[in-house]
Amino acid sequence: xxxxxxxxxxxxxxxxxxxxxxxxxxxxxxxxxxxxxxxxxxxxxxxxxxxxxxxxxxxxxxxxxxxxxxxxxxxxxxxxxxxxxxxxxxxxxxxxxxxxxxxxxxxxxxxxxxxxxxxxxxxxxxxxxxxxxxxxxxxxxxxxxxxxxxxxxxxxxxxxxxxxxxxxxxxxxxxxxxxxxxxxxxxxxxxxxxxxxxxxxxxxxxxxxxxxxxxxxxxxxxxxxxxxxxxxxxxxxxxxxxxxxxxxxxxxxxxxxxxxxxxxxxxxxxxxxxxxxxxxxxxxxxxxxxxx
Amino acid sequence: xxxxxxxxxxxxxxxxxxxxxxxxxxxxxxxxxxxxxxxxxxxxxxxxxxxxxxxxxxxxxxxxxxxxxxxxxxxxxxxxxxxxxxxxxxxxxxxxxxxxxxxxxxxxxxxxxxxxxxxxxxxxxxxxxxxxxxxxxxxxxxxxxxxxxxxxxxxxxxxxxxxxxxxxxxxxxxxxxxxxxxxxxxxxxxxxxxxxxxxxxxxxxxxxxxxxxxxxxxxxxxxxxxxxxxxxxxxxxxxxxxxxxxxxxxxxxxxxxxxxxxxxxx
Numbered sequence: 001x002x003x004x005x006x007x008x009x010x011x012x013x014x015x016x017x018x019x020x021x022x023x024x025x026x027x028x029x030x031x032x033x034x035x036x037x038x039x040x041x042x043x044x045x046x047x048x049x050x051x052x053x054x055x056x057x058x059x060x061x062x063x064x065x066x067x068x069x070x071x072x073x074x075x076x077x078x079x080x081x082x083x084x085x086x087x088x089x090x091x092x093x094x095x096x097x098x099x100x101x102x103x104x105x106x107x108x109x110x111x112x113x114x115x116x117x118x119x120x121x122x123x124x125x126x127x128x129x130x131x132x133x134x135x136x137x138x139x140x141x142x143x144x145x146x147x148x149x150x151x152x153x154x155x156x157x158x159x160x161x162x163x164x165x166x167x168x169x170x171x172x173x174x175x176x177x178x179x180x181x182x183x184x185x186x187x188x189x190x191x192x193x194x195x196x197x198x199x200x201x202x203x204x205x206x207x208x209x210x211x212x213x214x215x216x217x218x219x220x221x222x223x224x225x226x227x228x229x230x231x232x233x234x235x236x237x238x239x240x241x242x243x244x245x246x247x248x249x250x251x252x253x254x255x256x257x258x259x260x261x262x263x264x265x266x267x268x269x270x271x272x273x274x275x276x277x278x279x280x281x282x283x284x285x286x287x288x289x290x291x292x
Numbered sequence: 293x294x295x296x297x298x299x300x301x302x303x304x305x306x307x308x309x310x311x312x313x314x315x316x317x318x319x320x321x322x323x324x325x326x327x328x329x330x331x332x333x334x335x336x337x338x339x340x341x342x343x344x345x346x347x348x349x350x351x352x353x354x355x356x357x358x359x360x361x362x363x364x365x366x367x368x369x370x371x372x373x374x375x376x377x378x379x380x381x382x383x384x385x386x387x388x389x390x391x392x393x394x395x396x397x398x399x400x401x402x403x404x405x406x407x408x409x410x411x412x413x414x415x416x417x418x419x420x421x422x423x424x425x426x427x428x429x430x431x432x433x434x435x436x437x438x439x440x441x442x443x444x445x446x447x448x449x450x451x452x453x454x455x456x457x458x459x460x461x462x463x464x465x466x467x468x469x470x471x472x473x474x475x476x477x478x479x480x481x482x483x484x485x486x487x488x489x490x491x492x493x494x495x496x497x498x499x500x501x502x503x504x505x506x507x508x509x510x511x512x513x514x515x516x517x518x519x520x521x522x523x524x525x526x527x528x529x530x531x532x533x534x535x536x537x538x539x540x541x542x543x544x545x546x547x548x549x550x551x552x553x554x555x556x557x558x
Contacts, residue, residue: 081398096325108395111313112311112313113313114311115314150395154311
């Protein structure tokens, strides 16, 4: 078996529970199966508390699963990290305020035994001009780019990004993804967790939707949009048919009949954008849009 | 799949040689960061120097093979060195709070290497008050055999390593921004219990013999005093040695456990 045949990630039956403050167990990740092939760009999409970060932690060997197996390039996550096969941009913290940007990169480069890559990653993350600035003086976006630079130090085959653009403004976010896209073009496998739909939409070939610790949908991003998105036509009904318990059914039937000659086959009360698809797939109760 | 059609030269997942962390480079960067902290360095060097100047200068009464000035000088150098190692370790705890521990967890460095690197940085900082106070002592009438100077200086400096591990252990156990304050505050208490500031006697002395600073300072003064205490009796050499060894093991185990724990997100 050549290395290329080995999946970048293979997880089966992953499960992780935490003990909450009142002593009850909270299942953060529940029976997750996931295979990611080398070269794929996968988005983990889900609301806060869906289990994205816990899954990412298990991918990186920072948390041990309670049950199930996880392999990164055919080896344990800890070994993969040790060999520099996988690295990550973490959501929380991870920088020292009284280091400069360059010192931070040098320090972590030393631990990877890759001091030769300091200049390369500073350039790749567009930090060369900020090299002598102290970390505490950097904006959120600049700090995030610094973490990205650190993740590139071991020249990893797989990069895991946990909500990488949290706290960035629109410009910084675009700048960040531009750098990421350049990097993905070099053939790196990229897995990122996000709750920004637009990021999954623009950047990922495949979207994995998570909620309550489970994978609720796993398909090509275009399929998700095609199935639940498309174009939507919205119009406002007259006030007299819009009662407290929804639209007047008779009136809706008349709308349907009136639109039929125009080729309209179905009339839905709520808009089915990708945003709605996301909500529908991750909602606790009945999917929105089923109401008539 | 895209993976097979993409024209990329990248062979992913290939077995690589595990890189060797350049711990010395990391420690040097960390040391430079530490010495830049002016307020921290005042408490490490300035305060114990001041205390020696107040209590040590002009005390020429004989103690063992030297004088009281020498005795106070060793005590204060030890206090400065211990403050240095504890506060360096305190900064290590702050790093853990800031999530730096998770960043380090994503490198090939092992927990034991991190403890060693931090201890190395702490030792370098600890050398500063020892050299400063010994130099001032030499210039202001501290007196003893040449071997007292060499052996005491070495014990003060090397022995302070124990409190780098102590600081790390305390700060990893009491996580949060106050951890470093707790560790330094406890050093003051332990210094009194450890017979560092005022000579103790009776029950307090018996109790003090079990506290971590006692063995270290008693060992540092041993060349000068040969174990004789200012108040009563004499400690045989094995007592401070056993004290130091026992606390080294205790602090080491707690620190190792703390580093492992800090990497998991809770």
